Amino acid sequence: MKTVRKFKPIAASWAPYALITLLIVLITALLIELGLGYDRVNIVLLYLFPVLLSAVYWGIGTSFYAAALCVLAFDFFFVPPFHSFSVDDLRYLFTFFVYMAVAALTATLAARLKQQLRLAKQSEQHTNSLYALSRQMTAISDLRTLLGNVCLQVSETLGGVAVAIYMPDRDEELALTACSEADPAWGRSESETAIAKWVYRQGQMAGRGTGTLRAYPGLYVPLLTEERVYGVLAVIPPAGEAGHKGAFAAENRRLLEAFGGLTATAIARAKLSEEAKLAHLTAESERIRTALLDSVSHELRTPLATVIGSATALIEGELIFSSEDRLELLGTIRDGALRMNRIVTNLLGMVQLESGMLQLRKRWCDIEDMLGVVLAKVKEYKEHRGIRVRLPERIPLFEGDEVLLEQALVNVVSNAIKYSPDHSDIEIAVNEAGAAIVITVTDAGIGVAENEREKVFEKFYRGSRTGHVPGTGLGLAICKGIVEAHGGTITAEPASSGQGTTIRMVLPAGERRDGLERTVEEEVSER
Numbered sequence: 001m002k003t004v005r006k007f008k009p010i011a012a013s014w015a016p017y018a019l020i021t022l023l024i025v026l027i028t029a030l031l032i033e034l035g036l037g038y039d040r041v042n043i044v045l046l047y048l049f050p051v052l053l054s055a056v057y058w059g060i061g062t063s064f065y066a067a068a069l070c071v072l073a074f075d076f077f078f079v080p081p082f083h084s085f086s087v088d089d090l091r092y093l094f095t096f097f098v099y100m101a102v103a104a105l106t107a108t109l110a111a112r113l114k115q116q117l118r119l120a121k122q123s124e125q126h127t128n129s130l131y132a133l134s135r136q137m138t139a140i141s142d143l144r145t146l147l148g149n150v151c152l153q154v155s156e157t158l159g160g161v162a163v164a165i166y167m168p169d170r171d172e173e174l175a176l177t178a179c180s181e182a183d184p185a186w187g188r189s190e191s192e193t194a195i196a197k198w199v200y201r202q203g204q205m206a207g208r209g210t211g212t213l214r215a216y217p218g219l220y221v222p223l224l225t226e227e228r229v230y231g232v233l234a235v236i237p238p239a240g241e242a243g244h245k246g247a248f249a250a251e252n253r254r255l256l257e258a259f260g261g262l263t264a265t266a267i268a269r270a271k272l273s274e275e276a277k278l279a280h281l282t283a284e285s286e287r288i289r290t291a292l293l294d295s296v297s298h299e300l301r302t303p304l305a306t307v308i309g310s311a312t313a314l315i316e317g318e319l320i321f322s323s324e325d326r327l328e329l330l331g332t333i334r335d336g337a338l339r340m341n342r343i344v345t346n347l348l349g350m351v352q353l354e355s356g357m358l359q360l361r362k363r364w365c366d367i368e369d370m371l372g373v374v375l376a377k378v379k380e381y382k383e384h385r386g387i388r389v390r391l392p393e394r395i396p397l398f399e400g401d402e403v404l405l406e407q408a409l410v411n412v413v414s415n416a417i418k419y420s421p422d423h424s425d426i427e428i429a430v431n432e433a434g435a436a437i438v439i440t441v442t443d444a445g446i447g448v449a450e451n452e453r454e455k456v457f458e459k460f461y462r463g464s465r466t467g468h469v470p471g472t473g474l475g476l477a478i479c480k481g482i483v484e485a486h487g488g489t490i491t492a493e494p495a496s497s498g499q500g501t502t503i504r505m506v507l508p509a510g511e512r513r514d515g516l517e518r519t520v521e522e523e524v525s526e527r
Contacts, residue, residue: 016058020066021315051103055110063107126255129157137266147178155180162186166196167231196232223264231266257427303336346474360401375407392427398509406480411475418447444500453492
Protein backbone atom coordinates (compact mmCIF):
# COMPACT_ATOMS: atom_id res chain seq x y z
CA MET A 1 0.00 0.00 0.00
CA LYS A 2 2.87 2.37 0.79
CA THR A 3 4.39 1.68 -2.64
CA VAL A 4 1.11 2.56 -4.33
CA ARG A 5 0.80 5.78 -2.31
CA LYS A 6 4.33 6.84 -3.28
CA PHE A 7 3.73 5.98 -6.93
CA LYS A 8 0.63 8.21 -7.26
CA PRO A 9 2.39 11.58 -6.65
CA ILE A 10 5.29 10.56 -8.90
CA ALA A 11 2.90 9.60 -11.70
CA ALA A 12 1.00 12.85 -11.24
CA SER A 13 4.20 14.91 -11.48
CA TRP A 14 5.36 13.20 -14.70
CA ALA A 15 1.97 13.13 -16.41
CA PRO A 16 2.26 16.69 -17.88
CA TYR A 17 5.63 15.84 -19.47
CA ALA A 18 4.22 12.65 -20.98
CA LEU A 19 1.18 14.46 -22.34
CA ILE A 20 3.19 17.32 -23.85
CA THR A 21 5.61 14.78 -25.42
CA LEU A 22 2.69 12.95 -26.97
CA LEU A 23 1.25 16.20 -28.29
CA ILE A 24 4.55 17.18 -29.93
CA VAL A 25 4.85 13.70 -31.47
CA LEU A 26 1.33 14.03 -32.90
CA ILE A 27 2.02 17.50 -34.32
CA THR A 28 5.26 16.28 -35.87
CA ALA A 29 3.61 13.24 -37.39
CA LEU A 30 0.78 15.38 -38.77
CA LEU A 31 3.20 17.83 -40.35
CA ILE A 32 5.20 15.00 -41.94
CA GLU A 33 2.03 13.28 -43.16
CA LEU A 34 0.71 16.50 -44.74
CA GLY A 35 4.07 17.25 -46.35
CA LEU A 36 4.41 20.75 -44.95
CA GLY A 37 8.17 20.50 -44.43
CA TYR A 38 8.88 23.32 -46.87
CA ASP A 39 6.80 25.89 -44.86
CA ARG A 40 9.17 26.18 -41.90
CA VAL A 41 7.76 29.49 -40.61
CA ASN A 42 4.32 27.95 -40.05
CA ILE A 43 5.95 24.87 -38.54
CA VAL A 44 7.69 27.03 -35.95
CA LEU A 45 4.41 28.77 -35.16
CA LEU A 46 2.64 25.41 -34.73
CA TYR A 47 5.37 24.27 -32.36
CA LEU A 48 4.57 27.28 -30.14
CA PHE A 49 1.18 25.76 -29.39
CA PRO A 50 2.49 23.00 -27.04
CA VAL A 51 4.67 25.58 -25.28
CA LEU A 52 1.72 27.91 -24.57
CA LEU A 53 -0.52 25.02 -23.57
CA SER A 54 2.00 23.65 -21.09
CA ALA A 55 2.66 27.14 -19.65
CA VAL A 56 -1.03 27.78 -19.05
CA TYR A 57 -1.90 24.41 -17.52
CA TRP A 58 1.32 23.01 -15.98
CA GLY A 59 3.70 25.89 -15.32
CA ILE A 60 6.98 27.26 -16.56
CA GLY A 61 9.07 24.07 -16.11
CA THR A 62 6.90 22.02 -18.42
CA SER A 63 6.82 24.84 -20.96
CA PHE A 64 10.63 24.99 -21.16
CA TYR A 65 10.68 21.23 -21.63
CA ALA A 66 8.15 21.60 -24.44
CA ALA A 67 10.21 24.38 -26.08
CA ALA A 68 13.37 22.30 -26.03
CA LEU A 69 11.60 19.24 -27.40
CA CYS A 70 9.99 21.32 -30.17
CA VAL A 71 13.38 22.73 -31.22
CA LEU A 72 14.85 19.23 -31.38
CA ALA A 73 11.89 17.93 -33.39
CA PHE A 74 12.01 20.90 -35.77
CA ASP A 75 15.75 20.47 -36.29
CA PHE A 76 15.58 16.69 -36.73
CA PHE A 77 12.64 16.48 -39.12
CA PHE A 78 12.37 19.81 -40.94
CA VAL A 79 15.84 21.42 -41.11
CA PRO A 80 18.32 20.16 -43.72
CA PRO A 81 20.07 17.82 -43.44
CA PHE A 82 16.90 15.91 -42.41
CA HIS A 83 16.90 13.26 -39.69
CA SER A 84 19.96 14.83 -38.13
CA PHE A 85 20.53 17.34 -35.35
CA SER A 86 23.12 19.22 -37.45
CA VAL A 87 22.28 22.21 -39.69
CA ASP A 88 23.72 23.13 -43.07
CA ASP A 89 22.82 26.78 -42.64
CA LEU A 90 23.99 28.56 -39.46
CA ARG A 91 21.09 30.99 -39.72
CA TYR A 92 18.90 28.21 -38.32
CA LEU A 93 20.80 28.54 -35.05
CA PHE A 94 19.55 32.09 -34.84
CA THR A 95 16.05 30.77 -35.60
CA PHE A 96 16.39 28.28 -32.75
CA PHE A 97 17.56 31.04 -30.40
CA VAL A 98 14.68 33.34 -31.33
CA TYR A 99 12.21 30.46 -30.96
CA MET A 100 13.52 29.62 -27.51
CA ALA A 101 13.44 33.30 -26.49
CA VAL A 102 9.86 33.73 -27.71
CA ALA A 103 8.84 30.47 -26.09
CA ALA A 104 10.48 31.49 -22.82
CA LEU A 105 8.84 34.92 -22.85
CA THR A 106 5.38 33.61 -23.68
CA ALA A 107 5.73 30.81 -21.15
CA THR A 108 6.82 33.24 -18.47
CA LEU A 109 3.91 35.58 -19.19
CA ALA A 110 1.41 32.73 -19.29
CA ALA A 111 2.76 31.29 -16.06
CA ARG A 112 2.65 34.71 -14.40
CA LEU A 113 -0.94 35.23 -15.52
CA LYS A 114 -1.82 31.81 -14.20
CA GLN A 115 -0.13 32.62 -10.91
CA GLN A 116 -2.03 35.93 -10.65
CA LEU A 117 -5.29 34.16 -11.44
CA ARG A 118 -4.57 31.59 -8.75
CA LEU A 119 -3.75 34.29 -6.23
CA ALA A 120 -6.90 36.22 -7.16
CA LYS A 121 -9.04 33.10 -6.66
CA GLN A 122 -7.26 32.33 -3.40
CA SER A 123 -7.72 35.91 -2.21
CA GLU A 124 -11.42 35.72 -3.07
CA GLN A 125 -11.71 32.43 -1.20
CA HIS A 126 -9.95 33.88 1.83
CA THR A 127 -12.14 36.98 1.76
CA ASN A 128 -15.26 34.81 1.58
CA SER A 129 -14.00 32.69 4.48
CA LEU A 130 -13.27 35.75 6.62
CA TYR A 131 -16.67 37.21 5.75
CA ALA A 132 -18.43 33.95 6.63
CA LEU A 133 -16.54 33.73 9.91
CA SER A 134 -17.28 37.36 10.79
CA ARG A 135 -21.01 36.75 10.15
CA GLN A 136 -20.96 33.68 12.38
CA MET A 137 -19.19 35.64 15.09
CA THR A 138 -21.86 38.32 14.94
CA ALA A 139 -24.71 35.82 15.16
CA ILE A 140 -23.29 33.41 17.78
CA SER A 141 -23.01 34.49 21.39
CA ASP A 142 -22.07 31.15 22.96
CA LEU A 143 -18.27 31.02 23.24
CA ARG A 144 -17.82 27.25 22.81
CA THR A 145 -20.08 27.17 19.75
CA LEU A 146 -18.16 30.11 18.34
CA LEU A 147 -14.77 28.42 18.82
CA GLY A 148 -16.09 25.21 17.25
CA ASN A 149 -17.18 27.17 14.18
CA VAL A 150 -13.76 28.85 13.98
CA CYS A 151 -12.06 25.42 13.95
CA LEU A 152 -14.40 24.20 11.23
CA GLN A 153 -13.98 27.32 9.09
CA VAL A 154 -10.16 27.31 9.34
CA SER A 155 -9.98 23.59 8.56
CA GLU A 156 -12.20 23.90 5.48
CA THR A 157 -10.43 27.01 4.18
CA LEU A 158 -6.91 25.52 4.46
CA GLY A 159 -7.72 22.16 2.93
CA GLY A 160 -8.48 19.95 5.90
CA VAL A 161 -5.80 21.06 8.38
CA ALA A 162 -6.21 20.00 12.01
CA VAL A 163 -7.11 22.97 14.22
CA ALA A 164 -6.94 23.42 17.99
CA ILE A 165 -7.76 26.45 20.12
CA TYR A 166 -6.28 26.94 23.59
CA MET A 167 -7.74 29.30 26.15
CA PRO A 168 -7.01 29.94 29.83
CA ASP A 169 -9.31 28.23 32.32
CA ARG A 170 -10.53 29.64 35.64
CA ASP A 171 -7.08 29.12 37.14
CA GLU A 172 -5.49 30.99 34.20
CA GLU A 173 -3.92 27.71 33.02
CA LEU A 174 -3.92 27.33 29.23
CA ALA A 175 -5.96 24.30 28.16
CA LEU A 176 -7.36 22.86 24.95
CA THR A 177 -10.84 24.37 24.52
CA ALA A 178 -11.90 23.41 20.99
CA CYS A 179 -10.54 21.31 18.12
CA SER A 180 -11.53 20.31 14.61
CA GLU A 181 -12.67 16.86 13.54
CA ALA A 182 -9.75 16.47 11.11
CA ASP A 183 -7.46 15.14 13.87
CA PRO A 184 -9.14 15.32 17.30
CA ALA A 185 -6.11 13.75 18.99
CA TRP A 186 -3.73 16.48 17.87
CA GLY A 187 -3.02 19.32 20.29
CA ARG A 188 -3.39 17.27 23.50
CA SER A 189 0.22 16.21 24.10
CA GLU A 190 2.49 17.98 26.60
CA SER A 191 4.86 19.27 23.91
CA GLU A 192 2.03 20.81 21.88
CA THR A 193 0.53 22.39 25.00
CA ALA A 194 3.97 23.71 26.02
CA ILE A 195 4.38 25.47 22.66
CA ALA A 196 0.89 26.96 23.01
CA LYS A 197 1.76 28.27 26.49
CA TRP A 198 4.92 29.91 25.14
CA VAL A 199 2.93 31.61 22.36
CA TYR A 200 0.29 32.71 24.88
CA ARG A 201 2.88 34.26 27.19
CA GLN A 202 4.98 35.88 24.46
CA GLY A 203 2.13 36.90 22.13
CA GLN A 204 4.18 35.78 19.10
CA MET A 205 3.72 33.21 16.37
CA ALA A 206 5.72 30.00 16.55
CA GLY A 207 6.14 26.96 14.36
CA ARG A 208 6.81 26.33 10.71
CA GLY A 209 7.83 29.39 8.70
CA THR A 210 8.35 31.62 11.75
CA GLY A 211 11.44 32.66 13.68
CA THR A 212 10.69 30.23 16.52
CA LEU A 213 10.59 26.45 16.09
CA ARG A 214 10.63 26.84 12.31
CA ALA A 215 11.25 23.09 11.83
CA TYR A 216 8.08 22.15 13.75
CA PRO A 217 5.33 20.93 11.38
CA GLY A 218 2.54 22.95 13.07
CA LEU A 219 1.92 26.67 13.34
CA TYR A 220 0.74 28.51 16.47
CA VAL A 221 -0.94 31.93 16.18
CA PRO A 222 -1.79 34.06 19.25
CA LEU A 223 -5.40 35.28 19.52
CA LEU A 224 -4.33 38.84 20.00
CA THR A 225 -6.11 42.17 20.27
CA GLU A 226 -4.60 45.55 21.05
CA GLU A 227 -5.20 44.95 24.75
CA ARG A 228 -4.38 41.34 25.55
CA VAL A 229 -3.88 37.77 24.35
CA TYR A 230 -7.05 35.69 24.72
CA GLY A 231 -5.69 32.32 23.58
CA VAL A 232 -3.80 30.45 20.88
CA LEU A 233 -4.92 29.09 17.50
CA ALA A 234 -2.84 26.07 16.42
CA VAL A 235 -2.95 24.30 13.04
CA ILE A 236 -1.10 21.39 11.54
CA PRO A 237 -1.44 20.38 7.87
CA PRO A 238 -2.15 16.87 6.64
CA ALA A 239 0.77 14.45 6.54
CA GLY A 240 3.25 14.93 3.70
CA GLU A 241 5.79 17.57 2.76
CA ALA A 242 3.54 18.98 0.00
CA GLY A 243 0.79 19.57 2.53
CA HIS A 244 3.19 21.39 4.85
CA LYS A 245 4.40 23.75 2.14
CA GLY A 246 0.92 24.53 0.80
CA ALA A 247 -0.74 25.10 4.15
CA PHE A 248 1.84 27.52 5.47
CA ALA A 249 2.59 29.62 2.40
CA ALA A 250 2.90 33.34 3.07
CA GLU A 251 -0.69 34.14 2.07
CA ASN A 252 -2.03 31.34 4.30
CA ARG A 253 -0.02 32.61 7.27
CA ARG A 254 -1.51 36.06 6.73
CA LEU A 255 -4.95 34.45 6.54
CA LEU A 256 -4.31 32.62 9.83
CA GLU A 257 -3.28 35.90 11.45
CA ALA A 258 -6.55 37.43 10.20
CA PHE A 259 -8.50 34.45 11.58
CA GLY A 260 -6.66 34.89 14.89
CA GLY A 261 -7.51 38.60 15.05
CA LEU A 262 -11.17 37.97 14.25
CA THR A 263 -11.39 35.18 16.79
CA ALA A 264 -9.76 37.33 19.47
CA THR A 265 -12.21 40.14 18.77
CA ALA A 266 -15.14 37.73 18.99
CA ILE A 267 -13.84 36.29 22.27
CA ALA A 268 -13.45 39.80 23.68
CA ARG A 269 -17.01 40.64 22.58
CA ALA A 270 -18.38 37.43 24.11
CA LYS A 271 -16.57 38.06 27.40
CA LEU A 272 -17.78 41.65 27.53
CA SER A 273 -21.31 40.41 26.83
CA GLU A 274 -21.05 37.88 29.67
CA GLU A 275 -19.71 40.53 32.02
CA ALA A 276 -22.49 42.95 31.03
CA LYS A 277 -25.09 40.21 31.54
CA LEU A 278 -23.64 39.36 34.95
CA ALA A 279 -23.59 43.04 35.93
CA HIS A 280 -27.20 43.39 34.78
CA LEU A 281 -28.26 40.33 36.77
CA THR A 282 -26.41 41.62 39.82
CA ALA A 283 -28.04 45.04 39.52
CA GLU A 284 -31.45 43.47 38.92
CA SER A 285 -31.02 41.18 41.95
CA GLU A 286 -30.02 44.15 44.07
CA ARG A 287 -33.01 46.15 42.79
CA ILE A 288 -35.41 43.30 43.51
CA ARG A 289 -33.90 42.71 46.96
CA THR A 290 -34.22 46.39 47.82
CA ALA A 291 -37.76 46.57 46.45
CA LEU A 292 -38.72 43.40 48.31
CA LEU A 293 -37.37 44.69 51.61
CA ASP A 294 -38.98 48.11 51.15
CA SER A 295 -42.34 46.69 50.09
CA VAL A 296 -42.51 43.95 52.69
CA SER A 297 -41.29 46.12 55.54
CA HIS A 298 -43.80 48.86 54.68
CA GLU A 299 -46.71 46.59 53.82
CA LEU A 300 -46.28 44.34 56.82
CA ARG A 301 -45.48 47.09 59.28
CA THR A 302 -48.74 48.99 58.70
CA PRO A 303 -51.25 46.15 59.37
CA LEU A 304 -48.99 44.78 62.09
CA ALA A 305 -49.04 48.15 63.87
CA THR A 306 -52.82 48.22 63.48
CA VAL A 307 -53.20 44.73 64.92
CA ILE A 308 -50.85 45.49 67.84
CA GLY A 309 -52.57 48.80 68.59
CA SER A 310 -56.07 47.29 68.50
CA ALA A 311 -55.08 44.29 70.58
CA THR A 312 -53.32 46.54 73.14
CA ALA A 313 -56.40 48.74 73.37
CA LEU A 314 -58.62 45.73 73.97
CA ILE A 315 -56.33 44.45 76.70
CA GLU A 316 -55.67 47.72 78.49
CA GLY A 317 -59.12 49.31 78.04
CA GLU A 318 -61.37 46.41 78.82
CA LEU A 319 -63.54 48.52 81.10
CA ILE A 320 -63.60 51.57 78.83
CA PHE A 321 -64.81 50.13 75.51
CA SER A 322 -68.36 49.16 74.88
CA SER A 323 -69.27 45.94 73.11
CA GLU A 324 -69.62 47.81 69.79
CA ASP A 325 -66.14 49.30 70.26
CA ARG A 326 -64.69 45.87 70.95
CA LEU A 327 -66.34 44.47 67.82
CA GLU A 328 -64.89 47.33 65.79
CA LEU A 329 -61.41 46.75 67.21
CA LEU A 330 -61.71 43.01 66.57
CA GLY A 331 -62.77 43.77 62.99
CA THR A 332 -59.68 45.99 62.61
CA ILE A 333 -57.49 43.18 63.88
CA ARG A 334 -59.12 40.76 61.42
CA ASP A 335 -58.63 43.15 58.49
CA GLY A 336 -54.99 43.64 59.40
CA ALA A 337 -54.47 39.92 59.69
CA LEU A 338 -56.18 39.34 56.31
CA ARG A 339 -53.97 41.99 54.71
CA MET A 340 -50.83 40.37 56.09
CA ASN A 341 -52.13 36.99 54.92
CA ARG A 342 -52.53 38.33 51.35
CA ILE A 343 -48.98 39.70 51.39
CA VAL A 344 -47.50 36.46 52.67
CA THR A 345 -49.59 34.45 50.20
CA ASN A 346 -48.33 36.58 47.32
CA LEU A 347 -44.72 36.27 48.48
CA LEU A 348 -45.01 32.49 48.75
CA GLY A 349 -46.70 32.36 45.34
CA MET A 350 -43.88 34.39 43.79
CA VAL A 351 -41.28 32.09 45.37
CA GLN A 352 -43.08 29.07 43.91
CA LEU A 353 -43.21 30.67 40.47
CA GLU A 354 -39.55 31.70 40.54
CA SER A 355 -38.30 28.34 41.79
CA GLY A 356 -40.45 26.25 39.42
CA MET A 357 -42.15 24.54 42.39
CA LEU A 358 -45.60 25.60 41.20
CA GLN A 359 -47.57 22.52 40.18
CA LEU A 360 -51.07 22.75 38.76
CA ARG A 361 -53.77 20.50 40.15
CA LYS A 362 -56.25 20.73 37.34
CA ARG A 363 -59.86 19.76 37.58
CA TRP A 364 -63.14 21.02 36.18
CA CYS A 365 -63.77 24.51 37.54
CA ASP A 366 -67.10 26.32 37.92
CA ILE A 367 -66.46 30.01 37.35
CA GLU A 368 -69.58 30.97 39.33
CA ASP A 369 -68.29 29.16 42.42
CA MET A 370 -64.88 30.70 41.99
CA LEU A 371 -66.31 34.21 41.74
CA GLY A 372 -68.39 33.56 44.84
CA VAL A 373 -65.23 32.75 46.81
CA VAL A 374 -63.48 35.81 45.36
CA LEU A 375 -66.32 38.16 46.29
CA ALA A 376 -66.37 36.75 49.81
CA LYS A 377 -62.64 37.39 50.21
CA VAL A 378 -62.79 41.01 49.03
CA LYS A 379 -66.06 41.86 50.72
CA GLU A 380 -64.45 43.17 53.90
CA TYR A 381 -62.36 45.88 52.26
CA LYS A 382 -64.30 46.85 49.17
CA GLU A 383 -66.00 49.58 51.26
CA HIS A 384 -68.73 51.27 49.15
CA ARG A 385 -67.61 50.05 45.74
CA GLY A 386 -70.18 48.11 43.77
CA ILE A 387 -69.12 44.83 42.17
CA ARG A 388 -71.25 43.52 39.28
CA VAL A 389 -70.78 40.08 37.79
CA ARG A 390 -71.98 39.28 34.26
CA LEU A 391 -72.15 35.60 33.35
CA PRO A 392 -73.23 34.04 30.05
CA GLU A 393 -76.48 32.11 29.79
CA ARG A 394 -74.57 28.84 29.73
CA ILE A 395 -71.87 28.90 32.33
CA PRO A 396 -68.86 27.11 30.86
CA LEU A 397 -66.76 24.70 32.87
CA PHE A 398 -63.08 24.63 32.15
CA GLU A 399 -59.97 22.81 33.33
CA GLY A 400 -57.68 24.56 35.78
CA ASP A 401 -56.23 24.78 39.25
CA GLU A 402 -59.16 26.27 41.17
CA VAL A 403 -57.11 27.50 44.14
CA LEU A 404 -54.50 29.28 42.03
CA LEU A 405 -57.07 30.83 39.71
CA GLU A 406 -59.02 32.09 42.73
CA GLN A 407 -55.82 33.68 44.02
CA ALA A 408 -55.26 35.34 40.63
CA LEU A 409 -58.83 36.67 40.55
CA VAL A 410 -58.56 37.93 44.13
CA ASN A 411 -55.39 39.83 43.19
CA VAL A 412 -57.03 41.38 40.12
CA VAL A 413 -60.22 42.36 41.96
CA SER A 414 -58.19 43.65 44.93
CA ASN A 415 -56.18 45.85 42.56
CA ALA A 416 -59.41 47.14 41.01
CA ILE A 417 -60.69 48.02 44.49
CA LYS A 418 -57.40 49.60 45.51
CA TYR A 419 -57.01 51.81 42.45
CA SER A 420 -60.63 52.91 41.93
CA PRO A 421 -62.49 55.60 43.92
CA ASP A 422 -65.03 54.73 46.58
CA HIS A 423 -68.69 54.54 45.41
CA SER A 424 -67.54 53.51 41.93
CA ASP A 425 -68.49 50.29 40.11
CA ILE A 426 -66.31 47.29 39.27
CA GLU A 427 -67.53 44.85 36.64
CA ILE A 428 -66.50 41.23 36.33
CA ALA A 429 -67.57 39.62 33.04
CA VAL A 430 -67.13 36.05 31.80
CA ASN A 431 -67.48 35.06 28.13
CA GLU A 432 -66.61 32.22 25.81
CA ALA A 433 -64.36 32.92 22.83
CA GLY A 434 -63.99 29.75 20.81
CA ALA A 435 -62.00 27.29 22.88
CA ALA A 436 -61.13 29.86 25.54
CA ILE A 437 -62.75 31.45 28.58
CA VAL A 438 -62.34 35.21 28.79
CA ILE A 439 -62.60 36.85 32.21
CA THR A 440 -62.47 40.66 32.37
CA VAL A 441 -62.32 42.88 35.45
CA THR A 442 -63.05 46.55 34.73
CA ASP A 443 -62.70 49.37 37.20
CA ALA A 444 -63.29 53.12 36.98
CA GLY A 445 -59.97 54.15 38.47
CA ILE A 446 -57.12 56.32 37.25
CA GLY A 447 -56.06 53.78 34.62
CA VAL A 448 -52.64 52.59 33.45
CA ALA A 449 -50.41 54.65 31.15
CA GLU A 450 -49.99 53.16 27.68
CA ASN A 451 -46.26 52.59 28.08
CA GLU A 452 -46.81 50.75 31.39
CA ARG A 453 -49.46 48.23 30.29
CA GLU A 454 -46.87 45.44 30.00
CA LYS A 455 -44.62 46.62 32.83
CA VAL A 456 -47.40 46.36 35.44
CA PHE A 457 -47.02 42.56 35.20
CA GLU A 458 -43.34 42.71 36.18
CA LYS A 459 -42.25 41.96 39.74
CA PHE A 460 -42.22 44.90 42.13
CA TYR A 461 -43.19 47.36 39.40
CA ARG A 462 -45.31 50.27 40.57
CA GLY A 463 -47.08 52.46 38.02
CA SER A 464 -46.22 56.16 37.84
CA ARG A 465 -49.87 57.06 38.54
CA THR A 466 -50.23 54.69 41.50
CA GLY A 467 -46.92 55.13 43.32
CA HIS A 468 -48.65 56.82 46.26
CA VAL A 469 -50.92 53.79 46.87
CA PRO A 470 -49.39 51.17 49.23
CA GLY A 471 -48.56 47.85 47.58
CA THR A 472 -45.79 45.35 46.90
CA GLY A 473 -46.06 45.23 43.11
CA LEU A 474 -46.41 41.44 43.23
CA GLY A 475 -50.14 40.90 42.66
CA LEU A 476 -50.29 41.17 38.87
CA ALA A 477 -46.90 39.46 38.46
CA ILE A 478 -48.31 36.42 40.29
CA CYS A 479 -51.48 36.60 38.19
CA LYS A 480 -49.39 36.51 35.02
CA GLY A 481 -47.42 33.52 36.29
CA ILE A 482 -50.58 31.59 37.19
CA VAL A 483 -52.41 32.39 33.95
CA GLU A 484 -49.39 31.54 31.78
CA ALA A 485 -48.94 28.30 33.73
CA HIS A 486 -52.45 27.42 32.52
CA GLY A 487 -51.46 28.28 28.93
CA GLY A 488 -53.42 31.53 28.93
CA THR A 489 -52.68 35.23 28.61
CA ILE A 490 -53.36 38.29 30.71
CA THR A 491 -53.33 41.89 29.47
CA ALA A 492 -54.15 45.36 30.73
CA GLU A 493 -56.31 47.56 28.51
CA PRO A 494 -58.08 50.87 28.89
CA ALA A 495 -61.71 50.52 29.91
CA SER A 496 -64.25 50.86 27.10
CA SER A 497 -65.91 53.74 29.00
CA GLY A 498 -62.71 55.78 28.68
CA GLN A 499 -61.97 55.78 32.40
CA GLY A 500 -60.30 52.99 34.29
CA THR A 501 -58.61 49.75 33.36
CA THR A 502 -59.73 46.36 32.10
CA ILE A 503 -57.66 43.33 33.05
CA ARG A 504 -58.37 40.58 30.48
CA MET A 505 -57.58 36.96 31.36
CA VAL A 506 -57.88 34.42 28.56
CA LEU A 507 -57.78 30.78 29.70
CA PRO A 508 -57.97 27.66 27.52
CA ALA A 509 -61.21 25.81 28.23
CA GLY A 510 -59.74 22.34 27.75
CA GLU A 511 -61.65 19.44 26.20
CA ARG A 512 -65.42 19.84 26.29
CA ARG A 513 -67.62 17.33 28.05
CA ASP A 514 -71.29 16.99 27.39
CA GLY A 515 -73.41 18.22 30.28
CA LEU A 516 -70.62 20.08 32.04
CA GLU A 517 -72.36 23.43 31.90
CA ARG A 518 -75.09 25.20 33.78
CA THR A 519 -77.64 27.83 32.90
CA VAL A 520 -78.26 31.11 34.73
CA GLU A 521 -80.51 33.95 33.80
CA GLU A 522 -79.87 36.61 36.39
CA GLU A 523 -77.06 39.06 36.70
CA VAL A 524 -75.29 38.89 40.01
CA SER A 525 -74.80 42.25 41.58
CA GLU A 526 -73.91 43.38 45.06
CA ARG A 527 -73.45 46.78 46.50
